[in-house]
Amino acid sequence: MTREEIGNKIIELIKANQPGFEEIEIQEDTRINTEAGFDSMTFVYIMCKIESIFDISIPKRRWEKMMTLGDVIDAVEKELSKKK
Amino acid sequence: MERFKSFKKLLGRGFKEDTALEFFVGQVRKRMTYGELNEAIDSYPLPKEKVVGLLVDNSPDCVLSILSLAGKRQLVLLNGDDDTEVLKSQIKATHVGVLLGDEDLVEELKDCLEKDYECADADILFFTSGTTSSSKAVVLTEASLCSAAYNGGSLLPLERSDSLLAVLPLSHVFGFVCSLLWPLSFGAKVYLGRGLKHIFFDFAEFKPSVTTLVPQMAGFLAAKNLFNKELRLILIGAGECPDSVLNRIKGLGIRVSFGYGLTETSSGIALSLGDNPREMTICPDYKVRIAEDSEIIVESDFTLMKGYYEDEEGTSSVKKGNVLYTGDLGKLENGHLFITGRKKEIIVFDDGSKLFIPEYEGKLASLLGTGSDFAIDKLNDGSLGLFVHGLEGIEDSVEKFNLQYPRSHRIAKIIHVETPLPRTKTGKVQRYLLKESEND
Numbered sequence: 001m002t003r004e005e006i007g008n009k010i011i012e013l014i015k016a017n018q019p020g021f022e023e024i025e026i027q028e029d030t031r032i033n034t035e036a037g038f039d040s041m042t043f044v045y046i047m048c049k050i051e052s053i054f055d056i057s058i059p060k061r062r063w064e065k066m067m068t069l070g071d072v073i074d075a076v077e078k079e080l081s082k083k084k
Numbered sequence: 085m086e087r088f089k090s091f092k093k094l095l096g097r098g099f100k101e102d103t104a105l106e107f108f109v110g111q112v113r114k115r116m117t118y119g120e121l122n123e124a125i126d127s128y129p130l131p132k133e134k135v136v137g138l139l140v141d142n143s144p145d146c147v148l149s150i151l152s153l154a155g156k157r158q159l160v161l162l163n164g165d166d167d168t169e170v171l172k173s174q175i176k177a178t179h180v181g182v183l184l185g186d187e188d189l190v191e192e193l194k195d196c197l198e199k200d201y202e203c204a205d206a207d208i209l210f211f212t213s214g215t216t217s218s219s220k221a222v223v224l225t226e227a228s229l230c231s232a233a234y235n236g237g238s239l240l241p242l243e244r245s246d247s248l249l250a251v252l253p254l255s256h257v258f259g260f261v262c263s264l265l266w267p268l269s270f271g272a273k274v275y276l277g278r279g280l281k282h283i284f285f286d287f288a289e290f291k292p293s294v295t296t297l298v299p300q301m302a303g304f305l306a307a308k309n310l311f312n313k314e315l316r317l318i319l320i321g322a323g324e325c326p327d328s329v330l331n332r333i334k335g336l337g338i339r340v341s342f343g344y345g346l347t348e349t350s351s352g353i354a355l356s357l358g359d360n361p362r363e364m365t366i367c368p369d370y371k372v373r374i375a376e377d378s379e380i381i382v383e384s385d386f387t388l389m390k391g392y393y394e395d396e397e398g399t400s401s402v403k404k405g406n407v408l409y410t411g412d413l414g415k416l417e418n419g420h421l422f423i424t425g426r427k428k429e430i431i432v433f434d435d436g437s438k439l440f441i442p443e444y445e446g447k448l449a450s451l452l453g454t455g456s457d458f459a460i461d462k463l464n465d466g467s468l469g470l471f472v473h474g475l476e477g478i479e480d481s482v483e484k485f486n487l488q489y490p491r492s493h494r495i496a497k498i499i500h501v502e503t504p505l506p507r508t509k510t511g512k513v514q515r516y517l518l519k520e521s522e523n524d
Contacts, residue, residue, distance in 0.1 A: 031479075031483050039300065039434075039465075039466065039467055039491075039492065039496070040300070040435060040490070040491040040492040041300050041301060041304040041435070042304070043491055044280055044281070044283075045284060045304070045308070047281075048281055048284060051281070060165070060280075060281070064487075064490065064491065065487065067483055067484075067486070067487065
């Protein structure tokens, strides 16, 4: 799976699960806190959905370090590469 | 309802063959009866160190360690999800000699241990919310925690047939008393949740009849319709709960009770029992009065903390004998307690965590420049906002600043205000006026 495909899948997931995001443009450099405005519970929910659809487990300590959507994609890419 | 002085006696209420704990080990669902739990406590090996730190993770091993070591060792309950630097500081401050819990984390923290520290006490230390400098270790006892369970149970009794899903961290006193001791004191069953990653699935998996939540969790789970149909009661505490959340849960046919308490009081002081969640009935062990400045002052012979650990000055500033000055504001009407605000400069978030404004703004000042015109406050949506005047291009710096805090304490919105921030004559920001800027 390419980086772009991973990104698109995550964006699709966010839009499907987070009311108000349907029409908002989300890009790799979108900041999770100050732009996407996820509260901590929403973030956990989205991360759980991401882990589920990609069938991966991202260490929880790494979750706290994620600043942008690109960081989330990096983490997914890393975990997917371990499965190969 | 009986008052107990030790966890062992409290557990004696459960029938030997009834399930006390149900949990997952890997993918396998397991259970432990009251009889088995009592036997496991009796045979639990005591460490030679006098002060034991527990990296609390809500696992059955962790629950067993707490119940077994209480009254025999000085126990320090640490939140395994906290930042490592915070944990190091807490371990050093409380002279922890041995650490139990997640092996990798124990290895990472082992240099902070004080192996030979002698301690004659066998209390239970809980940390209040906060960061390295503001978080305080509160000294509680088995007896005070059991009394807190007695207080809650007297007003809100459970049935032996009830099953409670424990998802709140047991390292926080609300989670510990209300997710563990409260149901166990009625001989009910406790489902140990599988952690935050599984909270969205645990209700469907365990099908509890009761749970305890913080407002943010309650609101989110209700909005996503993740509660099971068998759920009949939710006890919400540790923060303000918006009416919209309460109404949504009530709309699902689930009873909501709202609890007010502090770590310093071993948990609950008052509980809402009727339709109005803001109208609280005071627990049997408490006398409550309201000071002239509206501060809630509570008196109890059973549940108050011994004090803040090795902090006589801090203790005496809030506790005089069996009287505690809560720092919260309220009013009494027809014998019921209503919470109206906070005296201290603290933000209480919907997830139950607290943020000390002066400390946080102090750190921001070193980023934005001392003398810069800014202030933080909780926004209408429950997140943290940074109000600034005359500061441009700070977004990247703020985003980096955010990384040092847990997600709920990160700045979610920067609000640029055209005029200088409203201040009192002494220079204090008038936060209530900031709300108007948010709405502009």
